[in-house]
Amino acid sequence: MPRIKPEKRGQKKRKIKPVILIITEGSKTEPMYFDNYRTRQTNIDVRIVSNKADGAKTDYTHLLDKAISYKKEEQISIEYGDSTWIVADGDVDYKTQNALNTKNQKLLDARKRAHAKNIEIIISNPCFEFWYLLHFMYSTKHFNDYRSVQVELNKYIPNYEKSKDIYSQL
Numbered sequence: 001m002p003r004i005k006p007e008k009r010g011q012k013k014r015k016i017k018p019v020i021l022i023i024t025e026g027s028k029t030e031p032m033y034f035d036n037y038r039t040r041q042t043n044i045d046v047r048i049v050s051n052k053a054d055g056a057k058t059d060y061t062h063l064l065d066k067a068i069s070y071k072k073e074e075q076i077s078i079e080y081g082d083s084t085w086i087v088a089d090g091d092v093d094y095k096t097q098n099a100l101n102t103k104n105q106k107l108l109d110a111r112k113r114a115h116a117k118n119i120e121i122i123i124s125n126p127c128f129e130f131w132y133l134l135h136f137m138y139s140t141k142h143f144n145d146y147r148s149v150q151v152e153l154n155k156y157i158p159n160y161e162k163s164k165d166i167y168s169q170l
Contacts (some may be wrong), residue, residue, distance in 0.1 A: 017045045017080030021074060023067040024050050025088040026059040029128050029162045036088075036167040046076065060110035060121070063088055067119050078118050086114065090125030091145055129160075131155055135170045 024030035027050040039045045049070050063086045076082040092099050092108075105124065114121050124131050127146040133139065136156040144151045153160050157169060 002028075017043060018083075019045045019047060019074065019076055021047050021049065021067070021070060021076050021082070021084045023063055023070065023084070023086045024048065025063060026050065026128060026162075030087050032138055032163075032165050033128070033167060036165075058088070060086075060088060060106050064110050064114055064117075064119065064121075067114075071117070071119070084117075084119045086119060086121045086129070087159075088121065088123060089127045090123040091127055094144070129162075132157070132166065132170060 003103045022034050031048045034046055034048050036080045049066065067084050067086050076084050092103050111121055125150055126143050129146060129149045130143060133149060133153050152159060157166055160166070
């Protein structure tokens with residue numbers, strides 16, 4: 001059922017755009033990228049919610065809690081064509097014992113809970129910049145961390161920095 005903007009006397013009713021609510025782990029790169037989708041020409045209303053900006057934890061459970069909270073606050077509903085997405089890095093601290101299995105189990109638990117709440121989780125592994133890199137090359141290479149992705153990304157975007165909006169280059 002599409003949302004209808006209340007009409008004033010003598011005006012026609014019009015549909016309100018579906019909302020895509022995006023909860024991001026990062027406070028710079030991801031919000032800057034997705035913010036480029038907010039235009040009058042798009043048929044959606046993208047709302048970006050960064051988690052690190054307010055000092056919150058960024059593990060899957062906390063991101064999901066934040067998504068559920070915002071979804072309720074913003075009255076996001078699949079009935080209106082709305083959707084809620086969590087975008088998080090899949091990086092692992094390999095110095096911690098059993099880190100990969102622990103992170104994987106947390107992701108599986110979060111996905112199960114998210115599915116019940118009609119929330120999608122997208123993992124950029126190891127970091128969001130890998131998505132940028134895929135705009136320039138096909139790769140199945142394993143990257144351990146942000147630094148290893150950054151080295152490769154610098155071949156296509158010299159002196160890349162997280163605070164730089166590179167959407168137009170992509």
